[in-house]
Amino acid sequence: MLTGPLLLPPLLLSALLLVSGAAKVHHTPATRSAFFQLALPRALTDSLVPRALPWVEIVLAVAVLLSPPPFALPVAVITALLFVGYLVVIARALTFDHPVTCSCFGELGLGEVTPRTAVRNVLLVVVALLGVWSATADTSVASRLVGASGVEWVWLGLVVLTGAVLVTTFGGAKGAATSAVGVPGADAEGELDYVRQPLPFATLADADATLHNLTELTRSGAVLLVFVSPACGSCLPAIESIPRWATDLAPVRVVGVVAQTIEATVAVVPELEGHLMHDPQGVTIRIFGARTPSAVLLGGDGMLAGGPVVGAHDVTAFVEDVREELLTAGVIDPA
Template identity: 40%
Template sequence: MSSAPVAPLVVVLTLSAVLLTSGVAKLRDARATQDAFVALRVPSVVPAGPSAAALPWVEIVLAILLLASPAAVAWLPAAAVLLLMLAYTALIARALRFDEPVSCSCFGSIGHHEVGPQTLGRNVLLSVLAALVLWYVLDDGSAPEAFGALGAAGWWALLATAAAVAVALLIAAPASRGSATSPSGADVELLDYERQPIPYGVLTRLNGKSSTLAEIASTQARFLFFLNTHCASCQRIAAQLDGWADRLDPAVGILAVYFDENVAEHAGHRKDLATWEPELNVQRVLGITSNPSAVLLGADGLLAGGPVRGEDNILELVETVFAELEGAEAPIEQ
């Protein structure tokens, strides 16, 4: 392999770029990294707090060592990267067997957070690349030596590869779209909200009674919070529901929506706030793909806010509703 250094260099550079990007993204959103430990149900033998704090630095250091280690010791970071990628792959494969859908900020605040077969495929591919790098360094190869062996043609090949990757990323990157009803949009000002009819969906309470969304909102506006019990940000939202319910009553009612009855039964808030949705029918009709998410149903049969996705956007929407209600209750000065 050392006689043709371009190919192994591309693999080493790819892994290093992934590790560096992942590490920096995790540093920029430390809370999301710790939340990922909860979402993936990392075994308790791995302490979530210290591990989440150390993981970004581990990835960054490994990225640097892959590029800088001489042949004599290059196998150490290569083996560590392979073990790390195999651990990530095992956690994702395990998460795909969970009853509840899983959202994981594996790359901090960037990338897709929903765990699915595509996530597993990505991690398997990264594990294969890590194995190729380990094979290369065990054959007395290293990134510094490969860089030194590059001729003009090799540098042009690397440049062409980097350009092709950049173009592919630019083409594949989704365009930013701002919309009042966008789940990821942070603009939740109710006065500017383009209202739509409440779609058909069914929720079931713990007493067994099922109601459509329109029926639920027929007597008062309803705030629906879509939660997952193995999601740290969902847990933080759930911990505030009782207080929000008291503060919003009687103008707005609150309901927490879970994916099945057993999960709703054991939620950590008032039982009368718990509901569940057969086959995620409400999330599907609202286009909700991850939790936590929230939507406000108006008592007039129209959506009054959201859906919004993510803890920060939910808190912003809740605060907007509080402000609207307090403004409506304030006496008019003469």
């Protein structure tokens, strides 16, 4: 058996499972939200599975390293089946008519499901199958690692270094966005902090299914778009705050934007009635390079006035910044 090279698949699987499980442990709502967005059976979503999944991944990560024969092989097979299941779920999500956000690695891997996600999962399945081959060895992964020669350690180190360089070079940050705000009335220094651009050509549909481009929406003044999803656990603070923000920021109009239909959204979150617009096929949120939850401020002059910002904390901070700018400009009453 190729002792050195076949040490890498189980080590990689163990590291991925450990990172994934640890990232999910403290973010169970995000995992449950992913189950909702991936349209998994409601009985599964409402069960203990979202809470148990990270611990299953952590246990498998340890078992892959330490299990001796004959237990190593069934552990490797279970791990491979888990990754095949992940691939099936992702492939199914690509057939949905709206964008889906998947916290595949907890908040570390929060992002929209794309064909690139499916390609990544195919590669992980291949690695898992190599892990099954590796599990047919006469000793555990840990024992082989301890007994590895100096050449094998150098080889493994070079592979890890290569992977680190590739990740840091091409990985990038998903949904990166500026938090600067440039609303009318901001001082000159604030304007320099945020490079304003014309509004992109994108459309949103109202409750009557009438399409409006972003320029039309801002003819009567600035509009704050808050992209949310009822199935997104991290969107809950923004969803609960939209009606209050609509009052606090007036005359700036606050609009919750959803990829699902307005009727379906109101059925789940009735308090958003009258505060929603539909983003058909999730085109507009993609144009902004964002995901749920996120926010962007459209200026009444046909220019972007702030954002987009991504993430529950950044959205809340962004809204507070907008409010402070409006107070400074005397647009709204401090009371």
